[in-house]
Amino acid sequence: MCRRGVSPDIARAIMRTNTTAIGAVMVHRGEADSLICGTFGEFGWHLNYVNQVLGRDGFRPHGALSMMILEDGPLFIADTQVNLHPTPEQIAEIAIGAARHVRRFGIEPKVALCSQSQFGNQGEGSGKRLRAALQILDAGNHDFVYEGEMNIDTALDPELRARLLPCNRMEGAANVLVFAHADAASGVRNILKMKGDGLEVGPILMGMGNRAHIVSPSITARGLLNVGAIAGTPVAHYG
Known part of the structure; x- marks a missing residue:
């Protein structure tokens, strides 16, 4: 030093x-x-x-991943700590790392890129960076399911997603939520812990x-x- x-x-x-x-x-x-x-x-x-x-x-370090153990199963949240305002490249890396870590628990990852925007209905804000991250992921060869950008309820409710986003490529509920702001990821994690009786495992430093x-x-x-x-x-x- x-x-x-x-x-x-x-x-x-x-x-x-x-x-x-x-x-x-x-x-x-x-x-x-x-x-x-x-x-x-x-x-x-x-x-x-x-x-x-x-x-x-x-x-x-490229991201912090928290596993929240809930009544209906585990839900993974990223990036809660490391990148406060991640770039599209960092978001793509976070999604890839999260999928890899989720498999360590014997769970097949279904990654949703979450935002207030939904399939491009907001031109600016976090949705813009998530759409760019989606393009980066699409340009690679990945063996996990991912989709976005979308609202949290759309990611977790397959019926709602099928109605609002019929062309989406994800089946079932997402089990990994990736956000474009650490504030959002950390807030969801803490709400699930304090009000949803979620048991946190982590954060896992990816x-x-x-x-x-x-x-x-x-x-x-x-x-x-x-x-x-x-x-x-x-x-x-x-x-």
């Missing part, structure tokens, strides 16, 4: 007092398999240290090879146990 304005004295102080930096360096040195942090402080603060240390190993996960200060002991189970999955089986 000497070329990033960090003097030896500052480095020593950080490595004596900053548990996130200590844990990230332990993972980098092979002294630990994974790091869980975030029970206090701001997500971006922890992400900065994780990214600076583990980025040297070729990892790059792109880090399962070497680091950053939770929120509101996480419970059970939530930490769930993230610990994810972190304990062998790296070879996680992305």
Whole structure:
């Protein structure tokens, strides 16, 4: 870090007092398999240290994915933390990463790009970026179902979707909701947790090879146990 304005004295102080930096360096040195942090402080603060240390190993965080366990099954929400205002390229990457992680749970992903706009009925706003992301996805060769942009209720209600968007290519209810704003994704996640009796598993920090996960200060002991189970999955089986 000497070329990033960090003097030896500052480095020593950080490595004596900053548990996130200590844990990230332990993972980098092979002294630990994974790091869980975030029970206090701001997500971006922890992400900065994780990214600076583990980025040297070729990892790059591209999104945070939360699994909400509800009465009728799991629902995945992204990106709740990492990209506050993601570009179309980032949205496409988030969708691909989310689909990959959902399969780790033995679930076939059905990804909906969610917005106030619906199949182009609003020219500007988040729908514009989601439509661009859809074009990026269409240009690739992907083995999961995705569709958008659409409202949340349209994504979750197949009958409503068939009536409003008869040319859509998704069957059944979406189980992955990808948003163009972290505010929207985080808000949906928190509403489901507080008012929908949803049990959150995560956030899962995508792109880090399962070497680091950053939770929120509101996480419970059970939530930490769930993230610990994810972190304990062998790296070879996680992305």
